[in-house]
Amino acid sequence: MNASIHRTQNPDANENRQLPPVFASAHPQTEVQQQLLQLAAGAVFSRAEWTALLRQRQPADSEFLFPLSEALRQAHYGINVYIRGLIEFTNDCKGDCLYCGIRRSNHSAKRYRLTKQQILDCCLAGYKLGFRTFVLQGGENPAADESLTRLVLQIKQRFPDCALTLSAGERPEAVYRRWFEAGADRYLLRHETADPDHYAMLHPPQQTWQRRMACLHSLKDIGYQVGCGFMVGSPGQTDEHLAADLAFLQEFRPHMVGIGPFIPHKDTPLRSYPAGTLELTLFLLGTIRLLLPQVLLPATTALGTIHPQGRELGIRAGANVIMPNLSPADVRGNYMLYDNKLHTGCEAAEHLNDLRRRLNAIGCDIAVCRGDSLM
Ligand code: SAH
Numbered sequence: 164m165n166a167s168i169h170r171t172q173n174p175d176a177n178e179n180r181q182l183p184p185v186f187a188s189a190h191p192q193t194e195v196q197q198q199l200l201q202l203a204a205g206a207v208f209s210r211a212e213w214t215a216l217l218r219q220r221q222p223a224d225s226e227f228l229f230p231l232s233e234a235l236r237q238a239h240y241g242i243n244v245y246i247r248g249l250i251e252f253t254n255d256c257k258g259d260c261l262y263c264g265i266r267r268s269n270h271s272a273k274r275y276r277l278t279k280q281q282i283l284d285c286c287l288a289g290y291k292l293g294f295r296t297f298v299l300q301g302g303e304n305p306a307a308d309e310s311l312t313r314l315v316l317q318i319k320q321r322f323p324d325c326a327l328t329l330s331a332g333e334r335p336e337a338v339y340r341r342w343f344e345a346g347a348d349r350y351l352l353r354h355e356t357a358d359p360d361h362y363a364m365l366h367p368p369q370q371t372w373q374r375r376m377a378c379l380h381s382l383k384d385i386g387y388q389v390g391c392g393f394m395v396g397s398p399g400q401t402d403e404h405l406a407a408d409l410a411f412l413q414e415f416r417p418h419m420v421g422i423g424p425f426i427p428h429k430d431t432p433l434r435s436y437p438a439g440t441l442e443l444t445l446f447l448l449g450t451i452r453l454l455l456p457q458v459l460l461p462a463t464t465a466l467g468t469i470h471p472q473g474r475e476l477g478i479r480a481g482a483n484v485i486m487p488n489l490s491p492a493d494v495r496g497n498y499m500l501y502d503n504k505l506h507t508g509c510e511a512a513e514h515l516n517d518l519r520r521r522l523n524a525i526g527c528d529i530a531v532c533r534g535d536s537l538m
Contacts, residue, residue, distance in 0.1 A: 183234040195224040213406035232449035232481030245534030248289035248489035251498040256302025264428035303332035319346030326533040336381040351390040357411035390419030396439020397425040418536035423465030426501035452481030457537040487512040
């Protein structure tokens with residue numbers, strides 16, 4: 164890469180770019196490694212530069228990256244890994260995303276919706292285990308908007324020291340606003356891909372990239388801590404698309420970024436595409452930590468699904484959030500976004516002690532707190 168290119172600095176370059184000592188002693192051997200150091204120092208890359216970074220990366224570049232991204236996570240978050248209790252409250256969905264196992268057109272999915280009492284019971288069980296953030300995730304069903312408002316009010320009343328995250332897809336701005344005013348703190352809505360043509364390959368014509376982006380901007384304007392993100396290795400994804408995703412993250416500056424490998428689901432049109440890889444997912448996690456040092460970055464269930472040590476490897480690459488499943492055991496098997504989705508073992512909230520042991524083994528610990536974004 165041309166070192167003489169004039170570089171724009173990230174807006175937070177001054178306040179947040181206190182790099183840990185390991186950066187000063189790093190000796191870059193490749194262009195990719197040089198680029199990673201520039202990124203950590205606050206450089207803003209063009210699409211072409213992002214593409215080159217992704218295209219030229221080699222295993223040695225990941226080995227160079229992970230100690231840096233891990234040190235940066237430690238510098239901002241210490242040994243803390245934040246846990247979020249994930250309550251998959253319904254798989255009833257009007258959306259028809261071509262990759263997703265709970266899409267409307269999948270008639271083999273057994274549909275369910277948890278009652279208000281079931282959801283409050285999940286929160287109570289989670290609270291006793293040490294969760295101070297609950298994530299209500301579910302399909303899109305506009306008919307349930309107002310019952311969700313009442314539920315948000317009740318959860319915040321019963322658990323005032325907890326943060327509440329919603330992840331329920333695209334809604335009108337007025338609905339997002341009502342949920343926020345009722346007390347919801349955060350919202351997760353992955354942008355899925357920053358490239359409009361690629362978005363159109365993954366969604367039916369009535370679901371547009373423009374609407375997805377408008378939703379994300381509304382959420383931020385309203386005042387939510389916002390999470391966006393994308394699948395790694397989604398069908399048709401190229402390095403240029405990923406470059407657009409990284410450029411979008413740099414510009415949008417979300418509080419959270421959820422990424423995980425695409426995994427095919429047998430009852431969807433994209434069933435025969437290969438899953439995204441561990442290698443690329445980890446490289447992107449590390450890169451995102453350098454790009455947005457204070458971002459909340461989950462090691463996702465999908466990452467744990469493609470590799471038995473996926474989540475620990477994700478943490479070691481720079482992730483700092485894990486979202487164990489708090490849903491009632493009998494519905495977990497029905498929230499199948501993709502084949503073989505994990506919902507037992509360390510993925511299950513009841514097995515927090517196993518998770519704690521695995522985190523301790525890599526120098527981390529579970530933090531019992533809301534775990535708000537520092538951004
Ligand atoms: N309806 C909500 C939440 C459920 S889907 C929403 O749209 O936000 C949550 C996320 O799961 C999606 O954003 C998508 O990125 C991911 N997902 C869906 N199907 C997947 C698959 N086959 N492989 C990997 N991730 C998938």
